[in-house]
Amino acid sequence: MSAFVPPLACSVRACALPLVHEGARWRCERGHSFDVARSGYLSLLQPHDRRSLEAGDSRETVDARRALLDAGFGAALRVELVALARTLGLPAGATVLDLGCGDGHFLAATCDELALHGLGIDLSPHAVERCARRHPRHAWIAANADRRLPVLDASIDLALSIDGRRPPSEFARVLRPEGSLIVAVPASDDLVELRASVLGEDRGASRVPAVLEELAAHFELRDQRSARERVQLDRTGLEQLALATYRWQRERERQRLAALEGLEVTTSHDLLLLRRRTS
Numbered sequence: 001m002s003a004f005v006p007p008l009a010c011s012v013r014a015c016a017l018p019l020v021h022e023g024a025r026w027r028c029e030r031g032h033s034f035d036v037a038r039s040g041y042l043s044l045l046q047p048h049d050r051r052s053l054e055a056g057d058s059r060e061t062v063d064a065r066r067a068l069l070d071a072g073f074g075a076a077l078r079v080e081l082v083a084l085a086r087t088l089g090l091p092a093g094a095t096v097l098d099l100g101c102g103d104g105h106f107l108a109a110t111c112d113e114l115a116l117h118g119l120g121i122d123l124s125p126h127a128v129e130r131c132a133r134r135h136p137r138h139a140w141i142a143a144n145a146d147r148r149l150p151v152l153d154a155s156i157d158l159a160l161s162i163d164g165r166r167p168p169s170e171f172a173r174v175l176r177p178e179g180s181l182i183v184a185v186p187a188s189d190d191l192v193e194l195r196a197s198v199l200g201e202d203r204g205a206s207r208v209p210a211v212l213e214e215l216a217a218h219f220e221l222r223d224q225r226s227a228r229e230r231v232q233l234d235r236t237g238l239e240q241l242a243l244a245t246y247r248w249q250r251e252r253e254r255q256r257l258a259a260l261e262g263l264e265v266t267t268s269h270d271l272l273l274l275r276r277r278t279s
């Protein structure tokens with residue numbers, strides 16, 4: 001791992017003591033220890049998490065997401081995310097947590113442009129292995145975030161949830177008192193062309209009111225933006241999109257998707273900047 005020492009907590013159930021770095025191993029005072037993988041990521045997965053590892057993204061899904069990013073999918077989201085984070089004026093070296101970091105694209109872009117430290121957590125070891133190889137300056141953790149995040153209290157300056165989960169009380173616990181949260185969710189016109197041609201559906205409803213309500217006990221809205229772009233995808237790109245988003249898996253939908261030669265697709269997100277409530 002890099003010189004940055006991420007604020008990690010032991011993931012053994014009911015332990016949660018700070019983890020201390022000793023060479024290629026992290027250890028808590030109770031003697032629970034975790035080895036850094038050769039590629040540089042740290043697995044805090046517990047045996048019962050490994051049984052459900054299929055829940056994490058497969059290598060094929062991780063590859064499909066990467067191919068879409070390389071094709072320009074997500075460029076507008078990246079630009080708006082960095083712009084929104086920049087408005088916080090965080091000092092160099094502040095710590096940014098990305099929960100459900102995938103292959104680390106958005107966290108690394110934010111931290112590299114703003115000289116911040118990144119701590120990415122994902123359930124998929126395939127994803128964090130990719131992160132560690134591609135972005136060795138930041139810290140990458142395989143962990144199950146269903147219960148307690150393996151992160152120390154009040155240690156994070158900015159938390160990100162990009163199309164990911166967003167446990168309100170856990171985000172509030174790990175953020176510093178003045179900490180911020182950026183949430184990105186698919187907007188009502190996300191993939192609208194594909195929804196029309198594959199599912200015969202109209203645009204969806206905005207998820208923003210529900211997200212704000214879910215977070216209201218711990219966070220207040222400070223700023224809101226949208227990130228939208230249209231990307232031309234060929235047949236391979238459309239297949240990658242289906243794989244990357246777990247959509248259109250029913251036989252009839254797959255046939256309709258396979259019949260498309262290519263399509264210009266709208267990708268659209270609502271971004272919310274929230275501040276942790278102090279009282």
Ligand SMILES: [Zn+2]
Binds near residue numbers: 017
């Ligand atoms: Zn422990």
